[in-house]
Amino acid sequence: MAGVTLRDVALTVGVSAKTVSNVVNGTGWVSDEVRDRVKEAIRELGYRPNFAARQLRHGRTGLLALAVPDLREPYFAELAASFVGTAQKRGRTVLINQTGADRDIERALIEGEGLPSIDALVLSPLALTAEDLGARRSRTPLVLLGEQAAVLLDESIVHLGMPNVTASRAAVEHLIAQGRRRIAAIGIQNSGPNASSSLRALGYREALAGAGIAVDPALLREVVHFSRAEGTRSVEEMLGARVEVDALFCFNDSLAFGALHALAVNGIRVPEDVAVVGFDDIDEGRYTVPTLTTVGPGPEVIADHVFDLIDRLEEQPIGRHVLPHELVIRESA
Amino acid sequence: MAGVTLRDVALTVGVSAKTVSNVVNGTGWVSDEVRDRVKEAIRELGYRPNFAARQLRHGRTGLLALAVPDLREPYFAELAASFVGTAQKRGRTVLINQTGADRDIERALIEGEGLPSIDALVLSPLALTAEDLGARRSRTPLVLLGEQAAVLLDESIVHLGMPNVTASRAAVEHLIAQGRRRIAAIGIQNSGPNASSSLRALGYREALAGAGIAVDPALLREVVHFSRAEGTRSVEEMLGARVEVDALFCFNDSLAFGALHALAVNGIRVPEDVAVVGFDDIDEGRYTVPTLTTVGPGPEVIADHVFDLIDRLEEQPIGRHVLPHELVIRESA
DNA sequence: CAGGGCGATGTCAACGCTGACGGACTCGGG
DNA sequence: CCCGAGTCCGTCAGCGTTGACATCGCCCTG
Numbered sequence: 146m147a148g149v150t151l152r153d154v155a156l157t158v159g160v161s162a163k164t165v166s167n168v169v170n171g172t173g174w175v176s177d178e179v180r181d182r183v184k185e186a187i188r189e190l191g192y193r194p195n196f197a198a199r200q201l202r203h204g205r206t207g208l209l210a211l212a213v214p215d216l217r218e219p220y221f222a223e224l225a226a227s228f229v230g231t232a233q234k235r236g237r238t239v240l241i242n243q244t245g246a247d248r249d250i251e252r253a254l255i256e257g258e259g260l261p262s263i264d265a266l267v268l269s270p271l272a273l274t275a276e277d278l279g280a281r282r283s284r285t286p287l288v289l290l291g292e293q294a295a296v297l298l299d300e301s302i303v304h305l306g307m308p309n310v311t312a313s314r315a316a317v318e319h320l321i322a323q324g325r326r327r328i329a330a331i332g333i334q335n336s337g338p339n340a341s342s343s344l345r346a347l348g349y350r351e352a353l354a355g356a357g358i359a360v361d362p363a364l365l366r367e368v369v370h371f372s373r374a375e376g377t378r379s380v381e382e383m384l385g386a387r388v389e390v391d392a393l394f395c396f397n398d399s400l401a402f403g404a405l406h407a408l409a410v411n412g413i414r415v416p417e418d419v420a421v422v423g424f425d426d427i428d429e430g431r432y433t434v435p436t437l438t439t440v441g442p443g444p445e446v447i448a449d450h451v452f453d454l455i456d457r458l459e460e461q462p463i464g465r466h467v468l469p470h471e472l473v474i475r476e477s478a
Numbered sequence: 479m480a481g482v483t484l485r486d487v488a489l490t491v492g493v494s495a496k497t498v499s500n501v502v503n504g505t506g507w508v509s510d511e512v513r514d515r516v517k518e519a520i521r522e523l524g525y526r527p528n529f530a531a532r533q534l535r536h537g538r539t540g541l542l543a544l545a546v547p548d549l550r551e552p553y554f555a556e557l558a559a560s561f562v563g564t565a566q567k568r569g570r571t572v573l574i575n576q577t578g579a580d581r582d583i584e585r586a587l588i589e590g591e592g593l594p595s596i597d598a599l600v601l602s603p604l605a606l607t608a609e610d611l612g613a614r615r616s617r618t619p620l621v622l623l624g625e626q627a628a629v630l631l632d633e634s635i636v637h638l639g640m641p642n643v644t645a646s647r648a649a650v651e652h653l654i655a656q657g658r659r660r661i662a663a664i665g666i667q668n669s670g671p672n673a674s675s676s677l678r679a680l681g682y683r684e685a686l687a688g689a690g691i692a693v694d695p696a697l698l699r700e701v702v703h704f705s706r707a708e709g710t711r712s713v714e715e716m717l718g719a720r721v722e723v724d725a726l727f728c729f730n731d732s733l734a735f736g737a738l739h740a741l742a743v744n745g746i747r748v749p750e751d752v753a754v755v756g757f758d759d760i761d762e763g764r765y766t767v768p769t770l771t772t773v774g775p776g777p778e779v780i781a782d783h784v785f786d787l788i789d790r791l792e793e794q795p796i797g798r799h800v801l802p803h804e805l806v807i808r809e810s811a
Numbered sequence: 812c813a814g815g816g817c818g819a820t821g822t823c824a825a826c827g828c829t830g831a832c833g834g835a836c837t838c839g840g841g
Numbered sequence: 842c843c844c845g846a847g848t849c850c851g852t853c854a855g856c857g858t859t860g861a862c863a864t865c866g867c868c869c870t871g
Contacts, residue, residue, distance in 0.1 A: 148617065191615035191616070193616065195534070195595060196530075196593075196595045197530045197531075197539070197594075198530075198534050200594075201528070201531050201534050206530070206594065208573075208594060216549070216556075216558050216562065217555060217556055217761055217762075219555070222549050222555035222558075223550055225555075225558070226550045229549065229575060229576050230576055233576065233583075238573055238575075239573065239574060240572065240573040240574070241558070241574050242571075243559065243562050243566065250566075256526075259566075259569065260529075261529035261530075261533075261540070261541060261571060262528060262529045282524035283524070283526070284481070373762075373765070374765040374766070374767075377767070406739055409739070409742075410742045428550055429550075432705070434710070
C-alpha cells in the first residue's frame, strides 16, 4: 500500500538500496553529499520503511499485547491508558485485547492465536488455570498480572503480583491510627484463597488483629462485582440495617466511589462521620468530593514496572515480582 | 523466536512447504491423508504462522489502529472496548494510541510515524487542522471520528460524524413532550461552531424553538470538561443560584452522572422533580440509580459501522457519513 | 487408445529489508 | 612505488510465506 520502497528511493537518487538503508538506519559509511540527496528523495517520495519487512529480517516487532478482562472497567481502562502512554514514550506500540474473563479466550491468547507476532504478552488473567499454563506451547514472553495465576510452570513466564495483603493492612492501619474502630470491609467475595478479594480481606483482618480489634461479621460486606453500583448498594444496606460504622475500607476505588455517593446522599460527612479508603489509586480519585484516600501501586507504576521487565527479558526477570505498596492520603481519610 | 516454520513442518511430514501452506490456509487441493499428517505435525511441532512474512507477501496486516485522546475518559474507554470486541469477532486486532489532544502526536499518527503497517487508522481528532490533513503523505486509509475535522482534503479520508444536532434535538423534544419547560443545557463550551458542544447546543435551541420556548441564559451551563465532576459542579451552582429547573439535557453521559449525583445529594427526585437526559449511550448508564435516559449512537454502533467502512474500503466509502441517532429511554426521563 | 479434465503436489520467485562481505578509491608512510 | 588503513558504496542472500504456474498420474469420454 505504502508503495514507495527503498529501491524506489535508490533508483531516483542513483545509488543502491543498501545505501539508502544505511542512511535510514545510520549504519555504515555514507558521504554527506549522498546522505543529503537520499534524505531529500525520501522526503520527496514520502518513503516510509516497511515494518513487516524489517521485522521479518530481525525478529523484533516493538509490539506488545495487553489483555484485560474489560476496558469498560475504570481500573483496566486506566491500566491500559498507562500502558499505552508508557509505550509511546518508550517507542513501542500496544495492542489490546479483551478476555471477558473467558477461559478459552485467555487460553488462545497465551498461545498467541490470532495475534500478530509480538515481543511480549501482558495478561491480567481471571479464568486461566495452572494446567493451561503448563500446556502452553508458545514461547512468547508472558507477563501475568495479579493473583489469579500464582502458579508458575513455564520458564518463560513472569508474574507481577500486587501487594494485596500488605497494602490492605497499611490502609486499615491508617484508619485505625485515626481512632476508627468500626471499620467495614467492602468487597468480600466467595472466591479462592488466592483471589484479590481474599488477600485484601486478609490484610484487613491482620490490621484489626494487630490493634486488638475483633472482626464484626456485620462489617464484612459481600459484593458481586468491584463496581460503583455495588459500592453504593453495600453502603445503603449497611445504613438500612443500622450497622454502626466509622470507616470503610473498600477493596477497590470503584467500590469506594459508589460508597462515597451513598454516604453523600444520606447526608453522612466524609471523613468526619465516616472515613473512606479505596484500593488501586486510579486517577478519578483525585476529582471526587471529597478526594479519595487509597493505596497503590497505581496503574502508572505497574505499567512502568512491566516495561522495565520486558526490556530486561533476556536476562533475569523470570519468576515472581511484587511491587511495593504506597498509601495515598487525600481528603476522605 | 517462534522458530518453527512451514519448511520445518514440511520436512518432518515429507511434503513441500507449499502443501503445508495449503493446509494452513485451506487453499488448493490436499488429500485428506496428507492433510491429517500435516495437521498432526503442526500440532506436534507447535507451528505458528509468521505474521510478518504473511503480511510482507500480501499487503494486509489485519491490524487496525485506534487513536483517542485519553482512555481514562469513560466514553473513549467504551469506544475502545467496543472496537476491541468487534475486532476480535471479526478476526482483526486493534492497536491503541493516545493523543492527549496533542497536535504533534495527531499529526505523527496520520503519517503513520512510529506505527507498524496497519490496514487503517481510526482517529478521534481534537487538535488536527485542515492543513495537517492536506499535508498528509501517508496513503493508509484514515477514518476520522467526530466533528473536529469536518474538512476533507485527502481522497483517502473517511469521515464518520455523529448526529449531534438531530440527536440533541430528539433528546430535548423528548423532555418537552413530557411537559418540561425549564430545561437546562449542561455542557456549553466556548469552542468553534463545528465543535460537539456547539452542535449539541444548536440541537437544544432548535428543539426549544420548535416548541415556542424561549432560551433562558440562566439555564445554559458552561463546563470545562465533559466530566462527572463538572456535571456535579454545574448542578450545584444552579441550585445555589436558585434557578428554576425541571429537566437537564447533559451534553454527555459523564456530565449526566455527575448531575444525578448532585441531585441525589440535594434530595431532588429524578425524574419526578427533574428529568435528566445524557448523550453517548455509554454502558454505565444502565447501572446508575435511576438508570439514565440518553441518546446515541452508542460506542457499539459506532465501532460496528467503522468496521463495515473498513471492510469496504476499496470500494466506495470515501467521504462523510453520519450515523442515525437513537433515543434510549430509561428511568431518568 | 488418444485426448481432455481433474486431483494432488511441487517449483519458483517475490514481498522489502538488512547483515555479511567484497570491491574500489584515497591518502600517507615507509 | 608499494602497501595498509580508512572511506564509501555495492552485491548477494535470505528472513517465512504464498501466488502463478508447472508437473504428474489418474479416470473418463469418444
